[in-house]
Amino acid sequence: xxxxxxxxxxxxxxxxxxxxxxxxxxxxxxxxxxxxxxxxxxxxxxxxxxxxxxxxxxxxxxxxxxxxxxxxxxxxxxxxxxxxxxxxxxxxxxxxxxxxxxxxxxxxxxxxxxxxxxxxxxxxxxxxxxxxxxxxxxxxxxxxxxxxxxxxxxxxxxxxxxxxxxxxxxxxxxxxxxxxxxxxxxxxxxxxxxxxxxxxxxxxxxxxxxxxxxxxxxxxxxxxxxxxxxxxxxxxxxxxxxxxxxxxxxxxxxxxxxxxxxxxxxxxxxxxxxxxxxxxxxxxxxxxxxxxxxxxxxxxxxxxxxxxxxxxxxxxxxxxxxxxxxxxxxxxxxxxxxxxxxxxxxxxxxxxxxxxxxxxxxxxxxxxxxxxxxxxxxxxxxxxxxxxxxxxxx
Ligand SMILES: O=C(O)C(=O)C[C@]1(C(=O)O)C=C[C@@H](O)C=C1
Numbered sequence: 001x002x003x004x005x006x007x008x009x010x011x012x013x014x015x016x017x018x019x020x021x022x023x024x025x026x027x028x029x030x031x032x033x034x035x036x037x038x039x040x041x042x043x044x045x046x047x048x049x050x051x052x053x054x055x056x057x058x059x060x061x062x063x064x065x066x067x068x069x070x071x072x073x074x075x076x077x078x079x080x081x082x083x084x085x086x087x088x089x090x091x092x093x094x095x096x097x098x099x100x101x102x103x104x105x106x107x108x109x110x111x112x113x114x115x116x117x118x119x120x121x122x123x124x125x126x127x128x129x130x131x132x133x134x135x136x137x138x139x140x141x142x143x144x145x146x147x148x149x150x151x152x153x154x155x156x157x158x159x160x161x162x163x164x165x166x167x168x169x170x171x172x173x174x175x176x177x178x179x180x181x182x183x184x185x186x187x188x189x190x191x192x193x194x195x196x197x198x199x200x201x202x203x204x205x206x207x208x209x210x211x212x213x214x215x216x217x218x219x220x221x222x223x224x225x226x227x228x229x230x231x232x233x234x235x236x237x238x239x240x241x242x243x244x245x246x247x248x249x250x251x252x253x254x255x256x257x258x259x260x261x262x263x264x265x266x267x268x269x270x271x272x273x274x275x276x277x278x279x280x281x282x283x284x285x286x287x288x289x290x291x292x293x294x295x296x297x298x299x300x301x302x303x304x305x306x307x308x309x310x311x312x313x314x315x316x317x318x319x320x321x322x323x324x325x326x327x328x329x330x331x332x333x334x335x336x337x338x339x340x341x342x343x344x345x346x347x348x349x350x351x352x353x354x355x356x357x358x359x360x361x362x363x364x365x366x367x368x369x370x371x372x373x374x375x376x377x378x379x380x381x382x383x384x385x386x387x388x389x390x391x392x393x394x
Contacts, residue, residue: 027079028086035087039094044293045087051080051383059385077382088294088376089126095291100128101152107145108155110233111135113257117235119186119280120155137232143172146285153284154178159327160188160278162271163214169281170331170343173301173372180299180373182282189276190216191265193238193258198247200267205229207237208252216252216270238263279379287373289351295377296349297326302362302369303333303341310366311342317361318346321354343372350374 038045055076062072093100104124108116117133124131134151136142145151156169190212192200205227206220213220213228220228231237237251242261251258255265281299290296304310318325327345348355350371363369 024079028083031083031087032090035090038087038293039091039291042293045091046084046295048383052385054080055383055385056389073385080382081380084380085126085378088378091291091294092288092376093128095289099286099288102129103132104129104153105132105134105151106153106155107134107136107142107151109136109139109142109157111235111239113238113253113260114233114235115186115188115254115257115278116155116157116233116280118254118257119157119184119278122186123155123182123184123280123282135233135235139168139172143176143178143283146178146283147176149285153181153282155280155282157278157280160211160215160276162273162276163211165329166211167331170329173343174331174333174341176283178283178285179287180281180375181284181286181288182375182378183279183297184282184378185277185279187276188215188271188278189254189268190252190270191255191258192267192270193241193251193253193255193261193263194247194249194266195242195245195263196247198250198266202248203250204248206250206252207231207240209234209237212237212252215272215276218272219270235261281373282375283373288375290349290374290376292349292351295347296352296374297345297377298348298350298355298374299343299345299372300359300362300369301341301343301372302366303339305365305367306339314342314362314366317358317365318344321358321361323348323354323358347377 035045037043055073058076059069059072063069104127106120106124108114108120110116112133112135114135117135120133121131134145136145139156142154142156146154156172157166158169159165192203194203203226206223207229208216208231210230212234213230220226231240234251234253234257238253238258238261241249241251242263250266251263252270255268258265302314304314315325315328324347325344326347327343329343330340331343333339333341346355346358350356350359351374359369359371
């Protein structure tokens, strides 16, 4: 159906959208200049006071133009996140001269369309050089590819907000000399993907990775008589459904990934929790230098001596140095029953005084300690401004 006035309005929308793109590109150019200035004058990338001022003004101006505060806040959170990540990537590149590769060979679990594949695409989109994707069948193979110089980087999921830590990956980190050089958080949106027009009631077999079934357990419990088949990766589940090409089978995975296999979604938002995110780490042979202007995280692994309160004593060292711990994970040590390895993520840079003093002290009081990496933090928590504050600001 078409109406002449609809075509005219659409033409104006198309022209405005092109203008929006030009403005976003111009803004990106200016934030690149900001990054150059910050490098020169050693100014931190993040300035939350500036972000707050900016949001207050925009919410107020938006309101005057008939745009609600929530809409403005959402849009500018995305814009500022992009700006911060882009600046961080620029600073990181400068701090590690010669590290930029013309071709980044990256290993990850699964194939095109897996969540690890989508995370890989996202992380390397901000980095210079082309991307060569190396899909693998297991986490051991992913890590092995970098160890054997067949890949420059590996992207590994370490935790999910619904299903928790991915133990298999932590166990791989126990026995590798690779360093963590980056992290990223990726929204995991599970959909029911099919190859042919069908309905949920027709589906008799469901294919997915076990982690995915865990994250969608509430949806599965409501399904009743459906056979659940576990696959080694989300992409394998998608491939299977695409090959079967029947109206009674479905895969669970991302819509974007499914599209690569000609699948489409008949139901979305299947995860138990609405906010379902996975955190990935990026590992390489060589560690990176993180400039002090960039928010950093450090990950280390330790085992404490076997005496009451040993873990508390170790954690007190972090408190005394005013270091924020963002994750604590324990894993058994193979061959040493009842002994644990603790994986700890903290906010801070190994070049910075507090982290250095804490690591020296921890080395003294623990049985074993190894730094797995210091890397730019990519968890950009947006600066929040209450709409009421913005609207009452002078
Ligand atoms: O103004 C700056 O200092 C910037 O880095 C730019 C910008 C933005 O994109 O507006 C990004 C990050 C800062 O936290 C504040 C603002």
